[in-house]
Amino acid sequence: MSSVAVPVLAPPRRAWLTDLPVLLVAVVWGSSYLAAKGITTTQTVIAVLVLRFAVVLPVLVIAGWPRLRALTAAQWRGAGLLGLVLSGIFLVETYGLVHTSATNAGLIISLTMIFTPLAEAAVTRNRPTGAFLAAAGLSVAGVVLLTQGGGFTSPSAGDLLMLVAALARTLHVLLMARIKSVRSADSLSLTTVQLGSAVTVFALLTAAPGTGESPWSVAAGFGAREWGGLLFLSRAGRAERARQRIALLADREREVAVAVGRGRSNAEIAAALYLSVATVKTQVSRILAKFDFNNRVQIALLVHDAGLLDDDGDRDPS
Known part of the structure; x- marks a missing residue:
């Protein structure tokens, strides 16, 4: 069968x-x-x-x-x-x-x-x-x-x-x-x-x-x-x-940045946004390159300063 x-x-x-x-x-x-x-x-x-x-x-x-x-x-x-x-x-x-x-x-x-x-x-x-x-x-x-x-x-x-x-x-x-x-x-x-x-x-x-x-x-x-x-x-x-600065990101990059700000791993972001882990890694790399950041902590600080971590809309869709 x-x-x-x-x-x-x-x-x-x-x-x-x-x-x-x-x-x-x-x-x-x-x-x-x-x-x-x-x-x-x-x-x-x-x-x-x-x-x-x-x-x-x-x-x-x-x-x-x-x-x-x-x-x-x-x-x-x-x-x-x-x-x-x-x-x-x-x-x-x-x-x-x-x-x-x-x-x-x-x-x-x-x-x-x-x-x-x-x-x-x-x-x-x-x-x-x-x-x-x-x-x-x-x-x-x-x-x-x-x-x-x-x-x-x-x-x-x-x-x-x-x-x-x-x-x-x-x-x-x-x-x-x-x-x-x-x-x-x-x-x-x-x-x-x-x-x-x-x-x-x-x-x-x-x-x-x-x-x-x-x-x-x-x-x-x-x-x-x-x-x-x-x-x-x-x-x-x-x-x-x-x-x-956040507004300069593309839609998907913005979603990934907020998820990084919440402390999620690549696997968790992939599951939440229905992406592959490889795609998430690519998006994170693009964000780092766009702002000339060296690590994910800098992304998280930027998202925090923008006040986006208080919004519940970007949590897991489950």
């Missing part, structure tokens, strides 16, 4: 779960711009930036002090360079936000999600698929239409600054993946040094004439609402950067 092998079909993939990191990026970006818009004026941009990061920096230093001490000189230099780029991003972005609406700021900065894979494709000389290019074109057209308001008008200075900030964020992501000295640095230490470098730049700028109010006078004038907004901005920054 002959037997017939019946293929086992994988359950339908829940696409909305794999798109969750992108949605979280949009939510964090949008809410952070509303908060920043409410507490920032042209004269307080640099002061607010000093306060925003000075609030969270001591906490990061205390939490990651042993790992900070373990950084090599090359890692400090690499992370410091990234911090200089980050300071430029926040300066351009915050001045842009002051001169445009929070809605326009959120829409324009979202173009980073388009610019980054296009830049990555250009650097690696891998031509994007036609479907991606079509989706990118529609996204750009949508941003243009949504930022026009009552009709087609010339972009404001704030809109143009936000566009520069989106391009600068793209550069920052590419540099993070390509500066060899920071590849083995853990996420917390890398974030701490970057923010320390950025705060140093902001603090030096406050001493320059014509840069607006001092951080002390701005802090003295803050009420409960302003301090609440500042604390929200301080907490949102790290998660935002992690989610931005």
Whole structure:
């Protein structure tokens, strides 16, 4: 009696779960711009930036002090360079936000999600698929239409600054993946040094004439609402950067990354996602290569920073 092998079909993939990191990026970006818009004026941009990061920096230093001490000189230099780029991003972005609406700021900065894979494709000389290019074109057209308001008008200075900030964020992501000295640095230490470098730049700028109010006078004038907004901005920054990087992964890579973050072995991931172990190994290798990581622990830290381990949707489908 002959037997017939019946293929086992994988359950339908829940696409909305794999798109969750992108949605979280949009939510964090949008809410952070509303908060920043409410507490920032042209004269307080640099002061607010000093306060925003000075609030969270001591906490990061205390939490990651042993790992900070373990950084090599090359890692400090690499992370410091990234911090200089980050300071430029926040300066351009915050001045842009002051001169445009929070809605326009959120829409324009979202173009980073388009610019980054296009830049990555250009650097690696891998031509994007036609479907991606079509989706990118529609996204750009949508941003243009949504930022026009009552009709087609010339972009404001704030809109143009936000566009520069989106391009600068793209550069920052590419540099993070390509500066060899920071590849083995853990996420917390890398974030701490970057923010320390950025705060140093902001603090030096406050001493320059014509840069607006001092951080002390701005802090003295803050009420409960302003301090609440500042604390929200301080907490949102790290998660935002992690989610931005996670959003660069393909759907299957994202699923595997979350599973790695939960501490699963390759065999467990294969069983949960109905893949072969060899396929899982390939996906993990791609994730490591995409972020220039050295081990699975770095993937887990990134997923943790993005806040994806609190979602129960990616647990075993059984």
